[in-house]
Structure formats: structure tokens, C-alpha cells
Amino acid sequence: MSKARATVLVEPNRIETWDVPVFDPEPGGALVRIVAGGVCGSDVHIQTGEAGVMPFPIILGHEGVGRVEKLGAGVSTDYAGVPVKAGDLVYWAPIVLCHRCHSCTVLEETPCENSQFFEHAGKPNWGSYADFAWLPNGLAFFRLPDGADPDAVIALGCALPTVLRGYDRCGPVRMGESVVVQGAGPVGLSAILVAKLSGAREIIAIDMHDNRLAMAKAMGATATVSLKDNAAERRRQVYDRVAAHGPDVVVEAAGVLPAFPEGVDLAGNHGRYIILGLWGAIGTQPISPRDLTTRNLTVAGATFPKPKHYHQALHLAARLQHDYPLAALVSHRFGIAEAEQALAATARGEVIKAVIDPEIA
Numbered sequence: 393m394s395k396a397r398a399t400v401l402v403e404p405n406r407i408e409t410w411d412v413p414v415f416d417p418e419p420g421g422a423l424v425r426i427v428a429g430g431v432c433g434s435d436v437h438i439q440t441g442e443a444g445v446m447p448f449p450i451i452l453g454h455e456g457v458g459r460v461e462k463l464g465a466g467v468s469t470d471y472a473g474v475p476v477k478a479g480d481l482v483y484w485a486p487i488v489l490c491h492r493c494h495s496c497t498v499l500e501e502t503p504c505e506n507s508q509f510f511e512h513a514g515k516p517n518w519g520s521y522a523d524f525a526w527l528p529n530g531l532a533f534f535r536l537p538d539g540a541d542p543d544a545v546i547a548l549g550c551a552l553p554t555v556l557r558g559y560d561r562c563g564p565v566r567m568g569e570s571v572v573v574q575g576a577g578p579v580g581l582s583a584i585l586v587a588k589l590s591g592a593r594e595i596i597a598i599d600m601h602d603n604r605l606a607m608a609k610a611m612g613a614t615a616t617v618s619l620k621d622n623a624a625e626r627r628r629q630v631y632d633r634v635a636a637h638g639p640d641v642v643v644e645a646a647g648v649l650p651a652f653p654e655g656v657d658l659a660g661n662h663g664r665y666i667i668l669g670l671w672g673a674i675g676t677q678p679i680s681p682r683d684l685t686t687r688n689l690t691v692a693g694a695t696f697p698k699p700k701h702y703h704q705a706l707h708l709a710a711r712l713q714h715d716y717p718l719a720a721l722v723s724h725r726f727g728i729a730e731a732e733q734a735l736a737a738t739a740r741g742e743v744i745k746a747v748i749d750p751e752i753a
């Protein structure tokens with residue numbers, strides 16, 4: 393058994409670089425050499441402990457593209473039946489579904505009631521801030537189509553699957569609709585991209601950072617609104633643009649609680665408000681429930697994309713990588729030992745997408 397490096401969250405707010413064992417793949421599984429581990433906004437909430445109890449110490453990272461180092465016994469294809477061999481690039485859905493719980497079997501829904509997001513750092517481990525990820529049997533991985541740029545795939549990490557899951561569960565954007573997206577990080581940019589592909593008439597992005605708003609335009613936003621303007625001014629700009637009945641769809645991709653009452657306020661008559669970004673933001677916010685009734689609003693949330701959403705995201709990214717600057721969304725790269733800086737930069741909102749690149753010493 394050889395050793396490799398990994399970023400370990402020993403306990404909340406305590407990150408170390410560890411030498412960890414490299415385990416052979418189990419039958420049905422795979423050992424993958426990480427090419428890029430995506431740094432996700434959720435990782436910041438995991439780091440601080442806000443996201444709940446974890447089996448500490450854990451290896452961070454739930455988004456990855458890697459190269460197959462070794463396949464477990466019996467594995468000759470990915471989870472969509474595509475032949476796969478050592479050396480191929482793969483992307484994965486980071487949760488094993490048990491297929492033996494009410495959610496999996498009866499509802500055909502995620503999250504699985506027996507799912508395990510993270511594993512103890514001393515055990516075979518699929519955390520992606522590492523030299524290797526050990527993908528257990530049942531963890532769905534997909535071979536990158538030939539020519540797919542790993543950066544274009546990891547740029548939208550779990551964000552594009554989350555958005556596809558959200559529109560799947562809460563209602564897709566229809567041709568000619570107007571959409572407001574709160575937050576232009578990876579989730580918001582993905583929401584803009586899919587709205588654009590769905591034929592939205594207006595797509596308005598709201599964010600604090602000019603570099604993110606510029607990217608929102610590149611992904612298909614028709615207008616941008618700065619969070620530096622006050623809420624009344626933001627609402628005026630949105631309503632001036634979409635007409636008096638208000639936006640058909642508002643997507644929360646901001647990840648901060650005050651976005652919620654503003655999103656309810658922005659949603660138009662008969663509108664839908666889709667909450668995607670508040671996964672790690674624990675707390676409450678006041679709204680007027682009467683608004684939901686009088687404006688006939690639908691407020692819905694979704695999380696835990698299914699393997700099919702990862703598959704869709706992979707193939708969408710591979711197809712769109714030359715039409716949209718997807719790879720350019722990866723604005724920062726950090727080594728395994730620099731994970732704390734990567735998380736700090738992500739928390740400050742100065743990155744569009746950061747990745748952990750094990751080739752950086």
C-alpha cells in the first residue's frame with residue numbers, strides 16, 4: 393500500500409495535509425488519480441461545521457474529474473454502459489445510493505436515506521482534495537466524452553447537476569419566460585446557462601461582484617443588477633426589464649439567508665421561486681405568507697442531484713465548451729496543501745471557481 397496526500401478536515405475549522413494510504417479498488421469500484429477537485433461553496437459551510445456532523449476527520453471535496461488508475465474486478469464500463477479503461481477521464485456523482493430505502497426504491501428520489509457523503513480519512517475515501525479518489529462500488533462515474541476539457545466539466549462541478557435537478561423537480565424554464573437569478577457563482581451561472589438553453593426571454597443576474605456579473609452575461613444573462621444597489625432599486629431594475637407582472641421564475645443561488653425574503657418579493661404573479669443555494673445557510677428569515685397566496689407563488693427547493701443529472705451535466709458541458717467560456721470559469725487553482733487558501737478565497741467570493749490541482753506542489 394502506497395501513500396498519497398489529502399486535505400483533511402480534522403474538526404471544524406482545522407485543516408491539515410495528511411499522508412493517507414492508497415487502497416486498491418474494491419470489486420465494482422475504481423481508483424482514480426485526481427486531475428481537478430472542485431472547491432464548492434458548500435465546502436466552506438462544511439469547513440465551519442455549519443453543515444452538520446461529519447465523521448471527522450474527513451477528506452474534503454465532493455466534486456472531481458480524474459483519470460482511472462485502476463478498475464475494480466468486474467468493471468469494464470462506466471455507469472451509463474460506456475466502455476472504460478485505465479487512463480480514461482471520469483467525473484462522478486459523489487454519493488452511493490443504497491437502492492434499499494424508501495427514497496431510493498419507492499419514491500425514486502434523492503437523498504438516499506442511507507447515503508454517506510464523506511468517509512473517515514483513514515478509510516478508503518472518495519474525497520477529491522487529494523492525489524487519489526477511491527470510488528466505491530455503486531458510486532456512479534461517467535467517462536468524459538473524447539475531447540471534453542476537464543476544466544469545462546469541473547467548472548460547473550456539482551452546480552450544473554444541482555440546477556438540472558432543481559429545474560427537474562421544481563419546474564423547468566419554459567420558452568419565453570423571464571428569469572431572475574440571485575447570485576452569479578457556479579450555481580447561478582449554471583441556472584443562467586440552462587435558462588438560456590431553455591429559451592428564456594429575459595435572464596437577469598444579481599450579484600455583488602463585477603467579474604461574476606460579466607460571466608453571467610457570457611453565460612446568457614440579458615441584464616445584470618448589482619447587489620451594491622439597495623433592494624428597492626434592485627426590484628425597480630428587475631420590474632422595469634420584465635414588465636409589471638414580474639418575473640416568471642426566480643432562482644436562489646446566493647447561499648445567504650437575506651436572499652430569501654428578497655426572492656419572494658421579486659417573484660412575479662403566478663411565479664415560481666426555486667431555492668438551491670441555501671443548503672449550508674442555517675437560520676430563518678421573515679416573509680409575509682400572504683404574498684404567496686395573493687400572488688399565487690410556488691416556492692420550492694431541491695438538493696442532492698441524481699446520477700442522471702451528473703451525466704446530463706457532463707454531456708452538456710462537453711457539448712457547450714466551445715460555445716461558452718466554461719473552462720474560463722476556473723479562475724483559481726490551488727495545490728492540495730493550499731486548500732485553506734482556496735476555501736478562504738471562495739468564502740470571500742473573489743473566485744468564480746477554484747479547483748484543487750494535485751500537480752501544484
Ligand SMILES: [Zn+2]
Pocket residue numbers: 489490491492493494495496497504505506507
Ligand atoms: Zn437509499
Ligand SMILES: [Zn+2]
Pocket residue numbers: 432433434454455549550551
Ligand atoms: Zn459542490
